Amino acid sequence: MLRILLLVICSIFIFVNSTSSSLSVHDNFIRCLSQNSPPHLSISKILHVPSNSSYSYLLESFAQNLRFSSPITPKPLFIVTPLIDSHVSATVICCREVGLQIRIESAGHDYEGLSYTASLPFVVLNLINLTSISVDLEDNSAWVESGATVGELYYRIAEKSPVHGFPAGICPTVGVGGHITGGGFGTMLRKYGLAADNIIDAHIVDVNGRILDRESMGEALFWAIRGGGGASFCVVLSWKVKLVYVPPTVTVFSVARNIDQGGTKLVHKWQTIGPKFDENLFVRAIIDAADHGGNRTLKVTFNSLFLGKADKLLDIMNESFPEMGLKTNDCNEMSWIESVLYFSGYSEGSTIEVLRDRTPQRKNFFKAKSDFVKEPISESVLEELWKWCLEEEKPILIFDPFGGKMDDIPESEIPFPHRKGNLYNIQYLVQWYDSETAESTEKHIDWTRRLYEHMTPYVSSSPRAAYLNYRDLDLGSNGDDKTTTTNYHQTQSWGLMYFKDNFKRLAIVKGEVDPQNFFAFEQSIPPLILNEEERNRAKKKQMVWFY
Incomplete structure (x- = not known):
């Protein structure tokens, strides 16, 4: 809520101080976009302004986190929906020319709304038409x-x-x-x-x-x-x-157990065997609230995909995890594409065409954080975690196992470094379905922050790791004002959490390809520009990756 209020204050300040120049920015952007786009395609087909009904539709349909689709959330001056690649080029060129920030939106699932919000005048580049x-x-x-x-x-x-x-x-x-x-x-x-x-x-x-x-x-x-x-x-x-x-036949199962009926022991053992299963087997654990005999409790659901048939799956589970008691009738054989529907939670009888048709799913307000776990968490600490979850109305914890192929890929192969040594990833998620009051919204967000702090001793450290696709501005922010120099050393607080030792390498690449920091937002990679001596030293040390 604080972030939204700050955005509103910034927007009011900008409006008051730039009313006289806003018209020229508006006109100059349209002129530039027209001049840099193919003459046979009118920009009216790709340019959406607040007076267009298409503008409101695009804003509302792509904002997946309703925390950032309220009337007070700052809105873009334009939404551009390119039809061809050159429209994207023109948008980048024109945003630079007239001094507008750019936000890039493919489906609007950014956890912190960074693909469709900003505090300074901005343009949303919505890729809705680039779906080939x-x-x-x-x-x-x-x-x-x-x-x-x-x-x-x-x-x-x-x-x-x-x-x-x-x-x-x-x-x-x-x-x-x-x-x-x-x-x-x-x-x-x-x-x-x-x-x-x-x-x-x-x-x-x-x-x-x-x-x-x-x-x-x-x-x-x-x-x-x-x-x-x-x-x-x-x-x-x-x-x-x-x-x-993928094999012609895969097998899935979802087995639920109440936490107070042996679920804790199952989760405790899962921590050690989930990452060590046959690499064809993925078994995640999802903890959420349940009603049991009129009492509110928690349940754990073991949700699995096995790249093979049920008989082989049963052999693996009965040998490695007999405590779960997996039965033949728990297992469903199907094609891999049908398993996609299964994990996505579509209703029974849905056909795979729902994937093509972009069937809308219910939106909500949410806040999430993430962790990586390197050592099994004890049963007593898990019991404490369950108590925390019972404080919140709709808590969801998702434990995704690593191991297998993830252990074989070096941390520096790509920027994602969370490889060997991680047992699983945790996503802490809280959802609510109406805006309620500002105080109520802050209460839900505060719960995730307090829970995250409580888990500090039991998860990865030095740095405490986080997953970039579960974007979390609580970890730190460099602001989104591209006129201010972003200091590499100041951004390490969150950069090392997402990327570990790869963060400096990313910043050096940024300094090479975007030294003026045009592609800037709250958690964008800062440019680290090396002098000649530093470049030569880096080349000698890291010839494998340096230019």
Whole structure:
């Protein structure tokens, strides 16, 4: 709530002090966009202003976190929905020319609303029209534009083949663009790693408006955008992804146990065996509130995908985790694309076309934080954690296991560093479905912060790690005023949490490709510009990655 109030104050200040110049900024942007766009395509088809009904529709439909879609949330001067790549180039060029900030939106799932809010005058570049997907089975690859959703990508792959897939996230309405740039993990991470681990090429628009591919952008920038947050460096237009093999039949199960009926012991053991299962097996644990006999309690649901048939799955579970008591009738065999619907929570009877049609899911207000766990948490500490959860009305804890392929990939391979040594990731999530009062909203957010503080001794440290795709401004912010020099050393507080030792490397890449910090926002990578001596020293030390 404090952030929203500050944004409002900044917006009022800007309005009062720049009324006389706002018209010229408005006109100059439109003039520039028209001059830099193809003459045969009128910019009226891509430019949306507050007086257009399309403007309100785009704002409302893409704001997934309702905390940032209130009447007092600052709104963009323009929303641009490019039809072709050159429209993206023109938008970048014109925002630089007239001094507007740019926000890049693929599906609006940013946890802190950074893809569609800002305190200074800004433009939203909404990639809703850039959704092309081209699957090449001979090459085991696909080109997917950043405005497509993860669900659309899954659908188009399955449309061509029952034995190909892609290892990305569980939520089908997440935009491909933002998901991959943050890393992107899902049910096949233990077999194939992250979405960002399976990228072959990319097309981008750089700070100068140039359209580049992997070869022309260089390996340093290509490294940075795969897990380092692409919006800090450029606009990613499309990705070439590597398809992976999935068997014709996979098996899923969801087994729930009440915490007060042995659930704690199951979670405690899961911590040690979940990351060590056969790499074809993914079993996550979800803790949420439940009503049991009229009493409010918690339950744990073990939610699983196995890349194989049920009989083999049962053999693994009965040998490694007999305490769960998995039975044949708990298991459901299906195709991999059907498992996507299963994990996404679509109602029984839904067809895979819901992935293509971008079926809207219910929006809510939410706040989330994340941790990585390196040592099993004791039963007594888990019991304390459950007590904390019972203080909140709709708490959700999601434990995603690592291990398998994640142990085999070096921390420096891409910017996402959370590899070997991590047992699992925790997402702490609280949701509410009406705005209630400012005090009530602050109460929900305060709960996540207090719980996060309580968990400090039991999770990773030096630095305490966090997942970029679960963006959290509580970790720190450099503001979004690009006229102010962002200090690399001041941003280490949050940068090291997301990227560990990769953070400095990211900042050096930023200093090379965007030294004036045009692509700036609250947690953008700061430019670290080296002098000649520092560059030579870095080259000798890190010849593998430096320019």
